[in-house]
Amino acid sequence: MDEINLRIPGPVPLPEETLQLMAKQMMNHRGKEYAEMLDSMTKNLQTVLMTKSDVYFITASGTGGMETAIVNTTSPGDKVLSISIGWFGERFGEISDAYGCETIRLIFEYGEYADPDLVLNAILKNPDIKAVLITHNESSTGVKNPLEEICKIVKENSNALILVDAVSSAAGSIISTDAWGIDVVATASQKSWIAPPGIAMISFSEDAWKAYDKSKCPKYYYDINQYKEYLNIGQPPFTPCLTTMYTLEYSLNKMVKEGIENIFDRHSSIAKYVRNKAKSIGLEILPPENYESDTVTAIKLPENVDGKKIVAEVSKKYNIVLGGGQQKLAGKIVRIGHMGWINIDDIESSIVALKETLEKNS
Numbered sequence: 531m532d533e534i535n536l537r538i539p540g541p542v543p544l545p546e547e548t549l550q551l552m553a554k555q556m557m558n559h560r561g562k563e564y565a566e567m568l569d570s571m572t573k574n575l576q577t578v579l580m581t582k583s584d585v586y587f588i589t590a591s592g593t594g595g596m597e598t599a600i601v602n603t604t605s606p607g608d609k610v611l612s613i614s615i616g617w618f619g620e621r622f623g624e625i626s627d628a629y630g631c632e633t634i635r636l637i638f639e640y641g642e643y644a645d646p647d648l649v650l651n652a653i654l655k656n657p658d659i660k661a662v663l664i665t666h667n668e669s670s671t672g673v674k675n676p677l678e679e680i681c682k683i684v685k686e687n688s689n690a691l692i693l694v695d696a697v698s699s700a701a702g703s704i705i706s707t708d709a710w711g712i713d714v715v716a717t718a719s720q721k722s723w724i725a726p727p728g729i730a731m732i733s734f735s736e737d738a739w740k741a742y743d744k745s746k747c748p749k750y751y752y753d754i755n756q757y758k759e760y761l762n763i764g765q766p767p768f769t770p771c772l773t774t775m776y777t778l779e780y781s782l783n784k785m786v787k788e789g790i791e792n793i794f795d796r797h798s799s800i801a802k803y804v805r806n807k808a809k810s811i812g813l814e815i816l817p818p819e820n821y822e823s824d825t826v827t828a829i830k831l832p833e834n835v836d837g838k839k840i841v842a843e844v845s846k847k848y849n850i851v852l853g854g855g856q857q858k859l860a861g862k863i864v865r866i867g868h869m870g871w872i873n874i875d876d877i878e879s880s881i882v883a884l885k886e887t888l889e890k891n892s
C-alpha cells in the first residue's frame with residue numbers, strides 16, 4: 531500500500547531523517563548532553579518566536595501549553611476576556627472557567643475573524659480585565675486572526691496580559707512576540723515544528739512573570755517557576771518526552787538555518803497555492819480574504835454534498851487523509867493541512883482526489 535498522505539492540520543507527516551531520529555537511544559535528562567541540547571533548543575526557540583523572553587519546553591500537548599498560560603498568570607475570580615472564532619477558542623475559555631476565572635466571552639461565528647473594533651469595545655466595557663485569550667490560527671475554521679492589530683488595541687487600551695494559542699500558527703506564520711507585546715505564546719511540537727506530538731512550548735514575558743507572583747490558581751505540573759528554576763541548571767523539572775525533544779532539536783536547528791522569514795514566506799505561498807487550486811475546481815474558501823490561515827485551508831463544500839462521506843471516500847480510495855469539519859462545520863467543509871515539511875505533489879494529489887470524489891458524488 532502506498533504511504534498515507536496525511537493532510538490533517540497536525541500531527542504533520544515527518545521526513546525520513548526525523549523518523550530515523552525517533553529511533554535514537556534515550557539519554558540521561560539530568561546529564562551534560564541534555565543540558566547542551568536544552569540550551570541550544572532554548573536559543574533557537576527564542577529566535578523562531580522572535581522573543582528575548584523566557585521560553586520553556588513542557589512535556590504536554592498544546593492544550594497543556596494553554597493551561598500553563600492560564601494557571602500561571604491568573605487567579606480565581608479574575609476577569610478574563612476569551613475571544614473565540616471556533617472550537618479551539620472555545621477550549622481556551624473553558625480552561626479559564628475550569629480555574630474559576632470570570633470568563634467574559636467575545637464569540638464570533640465559525641469562519642469569521644475577531645473584529646478588532648469589537649475587541650476594543652469589550653476592553654473598554656471591562657477595564658478590569660486581567661488577561662485576553664486569543665487563538666492566532668483557528669485550526670477548526672482555517673482563519674488567521676489579525677493578531678498584531680488586536681495586540682495593539684489591547685496594549686493601548688488596557689493593562690491586560692495577552693495569552694495566545696499559537697498551537698497551529700507558530701513556526702508557520704509570523705509571530706513577533708516581543709514587538710507585538712504578547713505575554714504568553716503557547717504552541718505544540720506536532721504542528722509546523724515538524725516533530726511528533728509530546729512537547730508544548732511556551733514563552734513568558736516580564737509582565738507575565740509579574741502576574742505569576744500574584745497568581746493564585748492551583749498548579750503543580752504546569753507551575754512555570756519549576757521550569758525556570760530547572761532551566762537554570764540545564765534540566766527539565768520532570769522526565770521529558772526525549773524522542774520528541776531529539777526531533778525538535780533537529781527541526782529547530784534547521785529552521786534557524788533556513789531563516790524564519792523564509793519559512794513564513796514558504797508557508798504563505800503554499801497556502802495561496804492551495805487556495806488557488808481549490809478555486810480552480812470550483813470551490814470556495816471558508817475564511818474571508820486576507821484572513822486565511824497559512825497552515826490549514828478550510829474549503830466549503832457544495833450544500834448537497836455530505837462532507838463526512840467525501841473525507842471517508844478520499845481516504846479509502848486515495849489513501850489521502852483530509853481534515854473534516856469540526857463542531858458546527860461537521861460535514862460542511864474539508865480542511866487541507868499544509869504546515870511544516872511539504873511536498874507540493876501531496877497537495878496536488880489531494881486536490882485531484884477531492885475533485886474526482888466530488889464529481890462522483892454530485
Ligand code: PMP
Pocket residue numbers: 539540591592593594618665667668669670695696697698718
Ligand atoms: N489550539 C489549536 C489552534 C489547535 O490546532 C490545537 C490542536 N489541533 C490545539 C489548540 C490543541 O492542541 P493539542 O491537541 O495538542 O492539545
